[in-house]
Amino acid sequence: MNIVEQVKSKLKQEIAAAVIKANLATEEQIPDVVLEIPKDKVNGDYSTNMAMQLARVAKKAPRMIAEELVAHFDNSKASIEKIEIAGPGFINFYMNNSYLTDLIPAILDAGDQYGETSIGNQEKVQVEFVSANPTGDLHLGHARGAAVGDSLCNVLAKAGYDVSREYYINDAGNQINNLALSVEARYFQALGMDKSMPESGYHGEDIIGIGKKLAEEFGDKFVEMDEKERFDQFREYGMKYEMAKLKQDLEDFRVSFDVWYSETSLYHNGKIDAALQNLRDNGYIYEQDGATWFRSTEFGDDKDRVLIKQDGSYTYLTPDIAYHRDKLERGFEKLINVWGADHHGYIPRMKAAIQALGNNADTLEVEIIQLVHLYKNGEKMKMSKRTGKAVTMRDLVEEVGLDATRYFFAMRSADTHLDFDLDLAVSQSNENPVYYAQYAHARISSILRQAEEQNLAAAAQGDFSVIQSEKEIDVLKKLGEFPEAVGEAAQKRMPHRITNYIFELASVFHSFYNAEKVLDLEQVEKTTARLALIKAVQTTLKNALALIGVSAPEKM
RNA sequence: GCGCCUUUAGCUCAACUGGAUAGAGCAACGGCCUUCGAAGCCGUAGGUUAGAGGUUCGAAUCCUCUAAGGCGCACCA
Numbered sequence: 220m221n222i223v224e225q226v227k228s229k230l231k232q233e234i235a236a237a238v239i240k241a242n243l244a245t246e247e248q249i250p251d252v253v254l255e256i257p258k259d260k261v262n263g264d265y266s267t268n269m270a271m272q273l274a275r276v277a278k279k280a281p282r283m284i285a286e287e288l289v290a291h292f293d294n295s296k297a298s299i300e301k302i303e304i305a306g307p308g309f310i311n312f313y314m315n316n317s318y319l320t321d322l323i324p325a326i327l328d329a330g331d332q333y334g335e336t337s338i339g340n341q342e343k344v345q346v347e348f349v350s351a352n353p354t355g356d357l358h359l360g361h362a363r364g365a366a367v368g369d370s371l372c373n374v375l376a377k378a379g380y381d382v383s384r385e386y387y388i389n390d391a392g393n394q395i396n397n398l399a400l401s402v403e404a405r406y407f408q409a410l411g412m413d414k415s416m417p418e419s420g421y422h423g424e425d426i427i428g429i430g431k432k433l434a435e436e437f438g439d440k441f442v443e444m445d446e447k448e449r450f451d452q453f454r455e456y457g458m459k460y461e462m463a464k465l466k467q468d469l470e471d472f473r474v475s476f477d478v479w480y481s482e483t484s485l486y487h488n489g490k491i492d493a494a495l496q497n498l499r500d501n502g503y504i505y506e507q508d509g510a511t512w513f514r515s516t517e518f519g520d521d522k523d524r525v526l527i528k529q530d531g532s533y534t535y536l537t538p539d540i541a542y543h544r545d546k547l548e549r550g551f552e553k554l555i556n557v558w559g560a561d562h563h564g565y566i567p568r569m570k571a572a573i574q575a576l577g578n579n580a581d582t583l584e585v586e587i588i589q590l591v592h593l594y595k596n597g598e599k600m601k602m603s604k605r606t607g608k609a610v611t612m613r614d615l616v617e618e619v620g621l622d623a624t625r626y627f628f629a630m631r632s633a634d635t636h637l638d639f640d641l642d643l644a645v646s647q648s649n650e651n652p653v654y655y656a657q658y659a660h661a662r663i664s665s666i667l668r669q670a671e672e673q674n675l676a677a678a679a680q681g682d683f684s685v686i687q688s689e690k691e692i693d694v695l696k697k698l699g700e701f702p703e704a705v706g707e708a709a710q711k712r713m714p715h716r717i718t719n720y721i722f723e724l725a726s727v728f729h730s731f732y733n734a735e736k737v738l739d740l741e742q743v744e745k746t747t748a749r750l751a752l753i754k755a756v757q758t759t760l761k762n763a764l765a766l767i768g769v770s771a772p773e774k775m
Numbered sequence: 776g777c778g779c780c781u782u783u784a785g786c787u788c789a790a791c792u793g794g795a796u797a798g799a800g801c802a803a804c805g806g807c808c809u810u811c812g813a814a815g816c817c818g819u820a821g822g823u824u825a826g827a828g829g830u831u832c833g834a835a836u837c838c839u840c841u842a843a844g845g846c847g848c849a850c851c852a
C-alpha cells in the first residue's frame with residue numbers, strides 16, 4: 220500500500236468511526252464508505268457521500284447528518300486541513316498534501332514494480348484470447364482482441380493475479396479440411412493446372428503463397444500422389460505454415476502466450492470422452508433422433524444443444540466443453556474468454572456447460588470485443604474473410620505503426636463498436652493521441668539528459684518539502700493514483716482505464732512543465748527535488764505504457 | 776420474430792458502475808517559443824446524454840416502452 224492508499228483507508232476508517240460516534244447508524248447498518256476524488260478541485264481532495272447514504276437509515280436530512288458527522292470527526296488523525304459540507308450533503312476533505320512527497324522516493328525505489336498491488340490475491344486466472352482459426356491471416360478484429368486481451372493480462376498480473384495466457388488452436392474439424400483443400404487448389408493452380416477452390420475455401424493471399432511455395436519446393440511431386448495422402452500432407456503443411464505465421468504476427472504485435480492448446484489433442488487423450496461421461500453422470504445428457512444432446516436449457520440456454528451428431532462426429536461445442544473442463548482441472552479459479560462479438564450467442568451454452576460440470580456460472584467470464592470498422596478518406600472499408608479482402612493485422616501495423624495501433628485499441632472500452640480512422644492513426648502529428656503520452660516521456664528523458672550534462676542528479680531521498688506548488692501537487696496526486704487505477708482496471712476487466720490514466724498523467728505533467736522550470740542552477744535543492752519528481756513521472760508513464768504494450772521512447 | 780451490444784458536443788470517445796456545473800481529443804476561434812523538446816500549454820465556443828414514462832434526496836448510469844444501427848439465433852466452426 221502506498222502512502223496515498225494509506226491515507227485514503229485511514230480516512231475511510233475515520234469516517235466510519237464518526238458515524239458510530241455520532242450515533243447515526245450501527246456497525247451493521249453502516250454502508251461501505253465511498254471516497255471519491257471530486258471532478259472539481261474546489262470540492263476538496265476527497266469527498267464522501269456518506270451523509271446521503273445514511274439519510275434513509277438515520278431518517279434525517281443529509282445536510283444535518285453531515286454536520287453531526289463532521290462534529291464527531293477527528294481531524295487530527297488523517298492529514299486533514301479542513302472539512303466542508305457542500306451541495307446536497309457531500310462532505311469534502313481538504314488535505315494537507317505535504318505527505319504526498321513521500322511518493323517520490325517510494326516510486327523511484329519501486330522502479331518497474333511501481334503500480335503493483337496485491338488486490339488479485341494470487342487468484343489463478345486463465346485468459347483465453349485471439350484463438351483464431353489457423354486458416355488465414357489475422358485481421359482487424361483479431362488485432363483488437365489481441366490488444367485488449369494482452370493488456371488485460373498485463374493489468375491482471377500487475378494487480379496481483381496469477382495469470383496464464385492461452386490460445387486455443389482449432390486444428391480439428393471442417394475448417395482445417397477446407398484449409399487443406401484450399402492449399403491443394405492453390406498448389407495445382409501454381410503449377411498452371413486447373414483446380415477449383417472448395418465451396419467454403421479460404422481465398423486469402425497467404426494460401427496462394429503456400430501453393431506457390433509447395434510448387435516451387437516440390438514441383439509436381441504431389442500431383443500423382445494418392446488423394447488421401449496428399450490431403451493429409453497438405454493439411455499438415457498448411458497448418459504448420461499458418462501457425463508459424465500466426466505466432467510471428469502476434470509476437471510482432473507484442474503479444475505472447477503461455478500455452479498453445481491444441482483442439483486435436485483433446486481427441487487423442489480421451490478428454491472428450493471424459494467430459495461427456497462427466498456430463499452424463501451429472502444427468503445432463505440424453506439421446507434423441509439419433510443424436511446425443513446436452514440439456515443446456517437447464518441453465519437458461521434457449522435450446523438444448525447437440526454434442527454428437529447423427530453421423531457420429533462431434534459438434535464444435537463438444538471438444539470446447541472438454542477444453543474448459545480441462546482448464547478447470549488444471550486448477551484455474553477463474554476463466555476469462557475474450558471473444559469476438561459474432562460469438563456472443565455462444566455464451567449461454569458455454570456457461571451452461573460450466574455449470575453442468577458442477578461449477579458456478581461466473582467461474583467463466585466472457586469479454587466480448589465488438590466489431591471494428593476501418594475508415595479511410597472518410598469512407599468505410601469493406602472486408603470479408605471469405606474473399607480474402609480483409610485488412611490484415613500485419614497490414615494495419617505496417618501502415619499505422621505498432622505503438623499507435625496498440626494505443627488505439629487500448630484506448631476504447633472493448634464492448635463498444637469501434638471506428639478506426641486510418642488517416643488519424645497514421646498521422647504523425649498532434650492529432651494522434653499516442654504521441655501525447657510518448658512525448659511526455661521523451662520530454663522528461665530529455666530534461667534528465669541535460670541535467671546529467673550539468674552534473675545535476677535527481678535527489679534519491681531526503682527533503683522534498685520544496686515540492687509544493689499547485690501543479691506539482693497535481694502531478695503527485697496523479698502519480699499516487701496509479702496502483703489504484705491498475706487494481707480497478709483489473710477487477711473490472713477494463714484495461715482501457717489504464718489508457719485514460721496515461722493520458723491524465725501525461726496531461727498533468729505537460730501542464731506542470733509549461734508552468735514551471737525544472738532545471739535551475741540558482742536553486743539546486745529545488746532542481747534536484749524536481750528532477751526526482753519528473754523521474755517518478757517517467758517511471759510511472761513507462762510502467763503504464765508497458766501495460767498496454769506501447770513503448771516509452773527516450774527520443775522521438 | 777427472439778436474444779445480446781451500441782446510441783453522450785459537428786466527428787471519435789470518456790465519465791471512478793447512482794453523485795456536485797456530463798469531460799477529453801480532433802475540427803473552429805483567440806493567445807503563449809532569442810530560457811529545460813510547440814508532437815506542448817492557456818483560454819473561448821460547442822449538450823434537453825436518441826425519445827417517452829418510472830424508481831429516489833439525486834439518473835448518461837437502474838426498470839419499462841419506443842426508435843435507429845450492429846451482431847447472433849445449426850446435428851457450421
